[in-house]
Amino acid sequence: MRLTFSKKMTSALLGLVSLAFASILFAAPPSPSIPQGKGEQCVEPTDLMRKNHMDMLMHQRDATMREGVRTKKHSLVECIDCHVVPNEQGEYPQYGTNEHFCSTCHNYASVSIDCFQCHATKPDNTEYRHSLSDMNAAHQSTGAGSVTKSDLDIVTAEKQ
Numbered sequence: 001m002r003l004t005f006s007k008k009m010t011s012a013l014l015g016l017v018s019l020a021f022a023s024i025l026f027a028a029p030p031s032p033s034i035p036q037g038k039g040e041q042c043v044e045p046t047d048l049m050r051k052n053h054m055d056m057l058m059h060q061r062d063a064t065m066r067e068g069v070r071t072k073k074h075s076l077v078e079c080i081d082c083h084v085v086p087n088e089q090g091e092y093p094q095y096g097t098n099e100h101f102c103s104t105c106h107n108y109a110s111v112s113i114d115c116f117q118c119h120a121t122k123p124d125n126t127e128y129r130h131s132l133s134d135m136n137a138a139h140q141s142t143g144a145g146s147v148t149k150s151d152l153d154i155v156t157a158e159k160q
């Protein structure tokens with residue numbers, strides 16, 4: 001008797017579980033899997049960050065751009081520093097892929113932002129793009145790229 005009961009329970013449970021799966025699979029796209037970043041905690045409680053990060057970033061942007069105030073707490077550079085980590089191949093993901101912290105959710109929720117046209121999508125201390133406060137910022141925004149040693153060598157060679 002006991003066995004039959006638990007068998008029934010098991011199949012009932014399995015039924016529920018597969019129903020739940022079915023509703024996830026067919027009713028909504030799978031929820032984004034957000035990459036794990038560095039550090040113990042965020043600059044604000046995680047819940048608050050999920051809901052309000054856009055306002056914080058915008059506020060920070062306004063404060064910096066209009067009033068010349070510069071604090072690190074809600075800095076975009078800092079977000080990227082903690083949140084964008086290399087994958088197993090040691091490569092940094094691009095914004096727009098589901099691997100990039102900032103685009104996992106945005107892809108899912110169809111949010112589009114233009115921030116990374118100018119701002120670096122990966123931490124500062126790599127060779128990909130410079131931070132905007134870097135001396136090469138002007139070159140970056142015109143798409144001219146940064147000046148490397150070999151560029152300089154060519155220029156010097158041409159002059160000789």
Ligand code: HEC
Nearest residue numbers: 057058060061064074075076077113114115117118132133
């Ligand atoms: C047209 C280029 C451009 C775009 C697009 C842009 N920014 Fe900026 N942003 C700048 C420049 C230039 C600065 C000032 C230089 C600096 O602080 O490095 C700046 C500064 C900031 C700062 C303060 C510095 C920091 O790192 O905290 C924040 C925050 C910021 N932007 C957020 C954003 C967000 C969010 C978006 C998208 C909604 C965005 N920016 C889009 C050019 C841009």
Ligand code: HEC
Nearest residue numbers: 034038039040041042043046049050053074075078079082
């Ligand atoms: C010191 C490292 C650090 C910095 C700087 C940082 N974060 Fe975080 N962030 C974390 C950690 C750790 C978590 C917690 C992840 C968790 O609870 O699973 C987190 C959580 C989040 C979440 C929620 C993610 C989720 O799983 O739902 C968002 C959104 C977020 N951060 C955005 C930002 C933004 C935007 C900035 C810049 C203003 C920023 N973070 C700066 C470390 C950081």
Ligand code: HEC
Nearest residue numbers: 034050053054057079080083101102105106109111112113
């Ligand atoms: C936990 C999911 C999640 C993560 C992670 C996340 N975002 Fe968002 N973000 C959203 C959602 C959802 C919205 C749209 C909110 C709305 O429309 O009310 C949004 C909106 C924004 C906006 C405002 C867009 C607009 O035009 O109003 C900016 C700017 C932004 N996110 C920047 C970032 C940056 C930078 C990162 C990475 C550091 C990031 N987000 C990571 C979920 C996320």
